[in-house]
Amino acid sequence: xxxxxxxxxxxxxxxxxxxxxxxxxxxxxxxxxxxxxxxxxxxxxxxxxxxxxxxxxxxxxxxxxxxxxxxxxxxxxxxxxxxxxxxxxxxxxxxxxxxxxxxxxxxxxxxxxxxxxxxxxxxxxxxxxxxxxxxxxxxxxxxxxxxxxxxxxxxxxxxxxxxxxxxxxxxxxxxxxxxxxxxxxxxxxxxxxxxxxxxxxxxxxxxxxxxxxxxxxxxxxxxxxxxxxxxxxxxxxxxxxxxxxxxxxxxxxxxxxxxxxxxxxxxxxxxxxxxxxxxxxxxxxxxxxxxxxxxxxxxxxxxxxxxxxxxxxxxxxxxxxxxxxxxxxxxxxxxxxxxxxxxxxxxxxxxxxxxxxxxxxxxxxxxxxxxxxxxxxxxxxxxxxxxxxxxxxxxxxxxxxxxxxxxxxxxxxxxxxxxxxxxxxxxxxxxxxxxxxxxxxxxxxxxxxxxxxxxxxxxxxxxxxxxxxxxxxxxxxxxxxxxxxxxxxxxxxxxxxxxxxxxxxxxxxxxxxxxxxxxxxxxxxxxxxxxxxxxxxxxxxxxxxxxxxxxxxxxxxxxxxxxxxxxxxxxxxx
RNA sequence: GGCCCGGUAGCUCAGCUGGAUAGAGCACCAGCCUCCGAAGCUGGGGGUCGCGCGUUCGAAUCGCGCCCGGGUCACCA
Numbered sequence: 001x002x003x004x005x006x007x008x009x010x011x012x013x014x015x016x017x018x019x020x021x022x023x024x025x026x027x028x029x030x031x032x033x034x035x036x037x038x039x040x041x042x043x044x045x046x047x048x049x050x051x052x053x054x055x056x057x058x059x060x061x062x063x064x065x066x067x068x069x070x071x072x073x074x075x076x077x078x079x080x081x082x083x084x085x086x087x088x089x090x091x092x093x094x095x096x097x098x099x100x101x102x103x104x105x106x107x108x109x110x111x112x113x114x115x116x117x118x119x120x121x122x123x124x125x126x127x128x129x130x131x132x133x134x135x136x137x138x139x140x141x142x143x144x145x146x147x148x149x150x151x152x153x154x155x156x157x158x159x160x161x162x163x164x165x166x167x168x169x170x171x172x173x174x175x176x177x178x179x180x181x182x183x184x185x186x187x188x189x190x191x192x193x194x195x196x197x198x199x200x201x202x203x204x205x206x207x208x209x210x211x212x213x214x215x216x217x218x219x220x221x222x223x224x225x226x227x228x229x230x231x232x233x234x235x236x237x238x239x240x241x242x243x244x245x246x247x248x249x250x251x252x253x254x255x256x257x258x259x260x261x262x263x264x265x266x267x268x269x270x271x272x273x274x275x276x277x278x279x280x281x282x283x284x285x286x287x288x289x290x291x292x293x294x295x296x297x298x299x300x301x302x303x304x305x306x307x308x309x310x311x312x313x314x315x316x317x318x319x320x321x322x323x324x325x326x327x328x329x330x331x332x333x334x335x336x337x338x339x340x341x342x343x344x345x346x347x348x349x350x351x352x353x354x355x356x357x358x359x360x361x362x363x364x365x366x367x368x369x370x371x372x373x374x375x376x377x378x379x380x381x382x383x384x385x386x387x388x389x390x391x392x393x394x395x396x397x398x399x400x401x402x403x404x405x406x407x408x409x410x411x412x413x414x415x416x417x418x419x420x421x422x423x424x425x426x427x428x429x430x431x432x433x434x435x436x437x438x439x440x441x442x443x444x445x446x447x448x449x450x451x452x453x454x455x456x457x458x459x460x461x462x463x464x465x466x467x468x469x470x471x472x473x474x475x476x477x478x479x480x481x482x483x484x485x486x487x488x489x490x491x492x493x494x495x496x497x498x499x500x501x502x503x504x505x506x507x508x509x510x511x512x513x514x515x516x517x518x519x520x521x522x523x524x525x526x527x528x529x530x531x532x533x534x535x536x537x538x539x540x541x542x543x544x545x546x547x548x549x550x551x552x553x554x555x556x557x558x559x560x561x562x563x564x565x566x567x568x569x570x571x572x573x574x
Numbered sequence: 575g576g577c578c579c580g581g582u583a584g585c586u587c588a589g590c591u592g593g594a595u596a597g598a599g600c601a602c603c604a605g606c607c608u609c610c611g612a613a614g615c616u617g618g619g620g621g622u623c624g625c626g627c628g629u630u631c632g633a634a635u636c637g638c639g640c641c642c643g644g645g646u647c648a649c650c651a
Contacts, residue, residue: 025591033594042593048631055631080594081631126651168651216650304649315577315647322649329651357578358646383579383644388586425587429580430644437586437600443613447599450613457611464610516588519598530615533608552610574613 001092001496002028002039004072009041012065016058021050030493034486037077037085038493044082055082093492094480100495100554102475108502108561113154119340120146122351123263123270124161127255128172129220131262133385133396134353136406137431139268140422140567141382142351144511147565152506157345159272161336163329164252165280173248175217177241179227184236187212195219222258226251262406267415267567276332279339285327288335289320291370307334312365330362337367337377348372349509351380380509382427389435413438416568420448423566424515443574447519451559452571454522457529458556459572461537465549468538473550482547485535491524491551498558502565511566518562525555 006028013023026043044059051058059078066076066084075087100107122142125135146156163169181187188209194202195213202211217223230238230250241247263269279285289305292298297308303323307330310317320331340348352360360379368374387394387404396403410418417438424447425431443449462472473479483492498517505513528535537548560570 027591027593029593031594032597036594040594045593045631083594128651163651166651302649306649319649324649326649328649354579354645356646356651359651361577381579391585428578429587432586434586434600440600441613444615445600445613450599453611453613457614461610468610512588516598523598527615529610530612531608532610536608536610538610574611 001088001096002500005039005086005088008066008072009043009062012062013043013047015065016061017047024050030497031085034490036079036083037075038088039086040079041084041086042082044078044084048082058082059084090484090489091481093489093496094483096492096496097480097550097554098475098478100557101473101478101550104475104557105561105564107557108498108565109151109153110499110503111153112503112506113149113152115153115155116346117157117344118149118154118347118349119157119159119343119345120149120349120351121159121161123268124352125259126163126168127252127259128168128218129222129255131259131406132403133387133406133409133433136266136409136418137382137385137422138351138353139263139266139406140419141380141427141511143266143268144423144514144566145349145351145380145506145509147567148502148506148509148511148514151502151565154347157272158270159274160270161274161276163276163332165275165277165332166326166329169248169252170244171214171217172251173245174212174214174243175219175223176227176230176251177238177243177247178213178217179224180230180238180247181212183224183227183231184239185209186239189213222255223251226254229254265410265415266406266419274336276329276336279332279335284335284339285332288338288370289331291338292320292334292366295369297366297369307362307366309362309365312369314361314365318362330359333359333363334366334370337363338370338372341367341372341376346376348377349380350378351382354381354383357381378509380427383430385422385431385433387433387435391436393432409433409435416452417446417448419567420451420515423511426510426512448568449574450526451518451522451563452569453574454525455556455559455563455570456572456574457526458552458559461529461549461552465538470538470545470549472553473546478546478550479543480547480550482541482544483551487524487528487535488548488551491521491528491555494521494524495554495558498562505565514562514565518559518566521555521558521562525559 009026009028010023017023024043024046026041026046028039028041030038031040044055044062047058048055056078059082062084063076063078066073068076071089072092073086074089077085079085120142123131123135123139125131131139143158146158149156178187182189186209188206188211190202190211190213205211230247238246289298292307297311298320299306299308304319305321307318307320318330319328321327337348350360364377364379367377385396387396412435421433421438422431437446440446443453465472483489501513501517505511529537535548537545537552539545563570
């Protein structure tokens with residue numbers, strides 16, 4: 001629709017401008033004010049300077065060149081400071097319906113991605129504890145971006161990268177071992193105030209028992225639960241087992257199993273779980289280091305191996321291999337990104353929390369220095385999540401026990417609402433999760449349910465139609481000419497915008513546009529259905545009934561497809 | 575202090591490749607049972623778009639400076 005009009009304008013401008021003049025990048029958009037037509041074009045204003053004419057004069061010439069009355073444009077007017085306002089022929093809107101019905105679940109999809117391979121890396125939480133709301137936001141955000149890209153014809157691989165080598169995992173194992181020994185009475189727990197303040201420290205022994213808890217160990221109750229399970233299974237047999245052995249492997253396995261369950265409950269799936277350890281066994285870490293060496297990007301100092309990041313325009317150098325001989329996380333991370341492109345991905349998207357924002361430039365610039373295409377490696381950074389409950393904002397803190405897990409919140413509000421709330425805000429900027437609103441059982445108040453309700457209503461109408469023996473229209477026989485009310489045209493217009501919304505959301509990696517769009521469409525449809533005096537779908541006028549049923553189907557298709565993109569269910573009845 | 579993100583209605587936020595009187599949800603107020611779901615619908619009040627300067631025919635949108643909030647600046651992951 002819009003494309004046709006765009007061609008029309010380009011043609012008009014070509015005729016006005018000389019052969020050497022470039023056609024300006026004009027916009028064609030639906031004005032807020034319906035009095036300004038279906039579309040407004042700003043081309044005349046853009047050309048005013050170049051042509052040394054008033055925008056209004058130019059606009060008049062454009063209008064004269066447009067093919068008004070040729071079946072596409074009903075009316076064109078010059079307005080305001082030089083806009084060209086366009087009213088399309090009603091038939092153009094009617095022509096949309098068979099297209100939407102024919103496309104069905106593919107309406108809104110496109111092939112702009114041309115099968116290019118994209119990797120979306122997200123969540124990537126290390127298996128040190130249950131997923132928190134920040135992870136939850138990222139899981140939904142990344143998952144929706146992946147869905148959007150698929151809808152736009154990209155071949156998407158969803159990937160989860162985690163560190164399963166190095167110090168952090170050892171500390172985890174030691175933490176469980178410490179709890180295990182405590183539970184057996186073989187060691188004493190550190191004082192509570194010492195745990196609350198990791199800087200404070202604690203005595204080496206209490207009541208003659210050694211205090212074994214690692215200084216920066218994991219204190220969550222899940223650690224004790226795992227210890228408990230090990231004790232139940234093995235009794236005292238593990239007393240002499242090192243923390244870095246069985247304790248570590250069992251703990252990461254158990255925690256990871258929990259994470260996978262949580263992901264599943266969020267409707268988030270991954271194609272690849274990439275473990276840091278594999279990068280070592282495959283020799284990729286060593287390869288990367290050699291690669292960096294060959295480009296003179298490393299140097300030694302203070303017994304450590306450094307990345308010469310300042311040579312890449314970054315503000316400081318970073319350690320790649322500690323003086324202890326153990327690599328920092330940075331080295332495998334670089335190796336991982338280097339490997340992404342070797343595996344054939346053309347676009348790589350990293351979804352990360354704001355706390356990692358500072359790290360990304362190091363990984364990206366280094367990967368680029370190693371030959372990765374600079375524009376093909378993107379980051380989508382999101383800010384943190386807060387929770388508002390009973391009108392009060394609760395800050396999430398892992399250190400203190402004041403955090404809510406994804407499991408707990410989904411338990412309370414359900415996946416559909418959880419996902420909608422997580423994806424409805426743009427990634428930059430904090431997300432305040434309003435639990436009160438999310439738990440709101442009134443469908444009219446809860447935006448997620450309001451959209452689902454709009455979808456369910458189309459099925460309600462179909463059920464009613466079946467009762468009355470009225471046949472539903474199909475793509476091949478639909479005749480929408482009877483839809484002439486302003487609200488009907490408005491719904492059709494909105495339906496026509498869906499593909500643009502999807503494309504834009506995919507291109508900008510901003511799924512929240514879809515959420516807003518759906519809320520708006522539902523906000524048109526629900527009132528329409530409600531007002532069954534002015535426009536009853538199932539009336540005694542068969543032509544009108546047929547057309548309105550077609551409208552209902554089109555709305556249903558868009559709502560269903562949009563909800564699918566957000567990973568939210570589209571129920572046939574509430 | 576340097577860098578990143580945010581500052582729009584009482585609250586939570588859209589809008590930010592510049593466009594015509596700044597939008598939504600919630601909350602609040604006043605109405606409506608209109609046979610397809612009243613778990614809905616209609617209407618209303620409410621804003622110096624953090625502040626200032628600049629660019630422009632035109633700025634919430636772009637540039638610069640400042641103020642406020644969050645994040646981040648490890649041989650931690």
